[in-house]
Amino acid sequence: MYQVRTYNKISDKGLSLFPAGRYSVAEDVSSPEAILLRSHKLHGETLPESVIAVARAGAGTNNVPVDEYTKSGVVVFNTPGANANAVKELVLAGMLLSSRGILQGRDYVATLGDMTDKGEMSKLLEAEKKRFAGSELAGKKLGIVGLGAIGSMVANAALALGMDVYGFDPALSVEAAWRLPSDVHRMESLQALLSEIDYLTLHVPAIDATKNMINRDTLGFMKPSAAIMNFARDAIVDSEAVVEALDAGKLRNYVCDFPEPCLIGHEKVIAVPHIGASTAEAEENCAVMAVNQLRDYLENGNIKNSVNFPETSMGGLVSGCRITFTNQNVSGVLGNVLSVFAENNVNVIDMMNKSRNDVAYNILDIDTCPSDAVLAALKSVEHVISLRVIVRD
Ligand SMILES: NC(=O)C1=CN([C@@H]2O[C@H](COP(=O)(O)OP(=O)(O)OC[C@H]3O[C@@H](n4cnc5c(N)ncnc54)[C@H](O)[C@@H]3O)[C@@H](O)[C@H]2O)C=CC1
Numbered sequence: 011m012y013q014v015r016t017y018n019k020i021s022d023k024g025l026s027l028f029p030a031g032r033y034s035v036a037e038d039v040s041s042p043e044a045i046l047l048r049s050h051k052l053h054g055e056t057l058p059e060s061v062i063a064v065a066r067a068g069a070g071t072n073n074v075p076v077d078e079y080t081k082s083g084v085v086v087f088n089t090p091g092a093n094a095n096a097v098k099e100l101v102l103a104g105m106l107l108s109s110r111g112i113l114q115g116r117d118y119v120a121t122l123g124d125m126t127d128k129g130e131m132s133k134l135l136e137a138e139k140k141r142f143a144g145s146e147l148a149g150k151k152l153g154i155v156g157l158g159a160i161g162s163m164v165a166n167a168a169l170a171l172g173m174d175v176y177g178f179d180p181a182l183s184v185e186a187a188w189r190l191p192s193d194v195h196r197m198e199s200l201q202a203l204l205s206e207i208d209y210l211t212l213h214v215p216a217i218d219a220t221k222n223m224i225n226r227d228t229l230g231f232m233k234p235s236a237a238i239m240n241f242a243r244d245a246i247v248d249s250e251a252v253v254e255a256l257d258a259g260k261l262r263n264y265v266c267d268f269p270e271p272c273l274i275g276h277e278k279v280i281a282v283p284h285i286g287a288s289t290a291e292a293e294e295n296c297a298v299m300a301v302n303q304l305r306d307y308l309e310n311g312n313i314k315n316s317v318n319f320p321e322t323s324m325g326g327l328v329s330g331c332r333i334t335f336t337n338q339n340v341s342g343v344l345g346n347v348l349s350v351f352a353e354n355n356v357n358v359i360d361m362m363n364k365s366r367n368d369v370a371y372n373i374l375d376i377d378t379c380p381s382d383a384v385l386a387a388l389k390s391v392e393h394v395i396s397l398r399v400i401v402r403d
């Protein structure tokens with residue numbers, strides 16, 4: 011029986027994919043092989059030694075100490091693109107809230123509760139509405155920083171709204187480049203993009219390279235009439251600098267999914283509580299994808315959509331026994347492991363070896379499971395980090 015420890019609200023559509031008789035899935039399982047979570051922060055928590063995989067039902071993995079887990083052979087998964095549409099829609103809402111007097115108008119109308127005369131109310135509203143006039147998105151310039159799953163969807167939607175779209179992404183993958191509409195103006199630097207645009211939307215991961223990428227200096231490149239949408243992470247924007255710019259009339263408004271104390275109550279800030287991916291559809295997509303990936307790893311040793319391990323798949327088990335092992339990515343390890351097999355007359359039917367940065371991952375199908383002594387010999391091969399035996403049910 012596999013044990014999976016969960017954190018956060020994970021959609022039942024995903025959880026129901028764990029077969030009841032083979033999985034125990036709960037917040038309080040004692041020796042989990044896997045962890046399934048959303049934004050719960052694992053930094054500073056002791057990971058049970060039993061854990062071999064962590065699945066983030068979502069995109070950002072900055073709540074998981076990925077580097078530390080990699081060293082102990084723990085595979086970290088995420089669910090690329092599964093919640094991108096939900097974020098895209100909220101970005102569009104954010105830009106509309108930023109450009110029109112929707113919230114201000116709603117707040118004003120809510121003050122009219124004492125009025126009883128319909129005609130009087132109508133007259134007053136018509137007289138006052140000029141205070142809530144806005145501007146249109148069509149024809150405005152949108153800058154997108156990060157053109158991955160979310161950024162490319164926002165680009166398409168913004169073009170459909172008649173916006174002129176500018177993009178900056180120095181790390182763009184070939185696959186993401188293919189998804190991008192050709193009308194997106196490619197910018198060579200953040201500064202060039204910021205000085206051009208009326209709206210900025212951020213869709214980069216929270217990593218060292220993006221920490222405080224919007225700061226006092228970079229805010230200085232923007233037009234005073236520009237607005238920022240931050241549905242990425244708090245770490246990407248220096249909020250204190252944003253408040254200074256808003257107060258000094260150097261930024262029109264700031265729409266964000268990551269409120270911080272200095273932003274609360276500011277009249278030019280529209281802040282919501284990290285609800286970018288909080289739709290039924292996105293929660294289901296993420297949970298289903300995370301559970302399928304986790305099951306394929308636990309039951310077959312296959313790896314898809316990991317943020318720290320190479321994509322490695324040999325399909326379902328065909329032989330009686332599958333050995334998977336992770337090793338430091340140095341030369342000679344696979345050869346030494348195969349020597350142990352050869353010395354003990356273990357026949358390898360099929361195998362795959364892939365590497366990514368400092369780790370290599372291997373799947374080997376063999377005809378019969380090796381003895382405990384052979385397994386011990388395999389585990390003691392220099393630079394082998396972890397080893398697992400998967401037996402067909
Ligand atoms: N508000 C919310 O609920 C959600 C927030 N997010 C956040 O949005 C981020 C992006 O999500 P996805 O688009 O799904 O990820 P993605 O991995 O598909 O795209 C990220 C893009 O950022 C680019 N990038 C990396 N470093 C960069 C840099 N220094 N400058 C410019 N571009 C850079 C990458 O090349 C990639 O194209 C996530 O990492 C997460 O932090 C994601 C989903 C929901």
Ligand SMILES: O=C(O)C(=O)COP(=O)(O)O
Binds near residue numbers: 048284
């Ligand atoms: O997928 C992401 O990166 C998100 O920020 C979504 O977070 P959540 O799963 O809604 O807690």
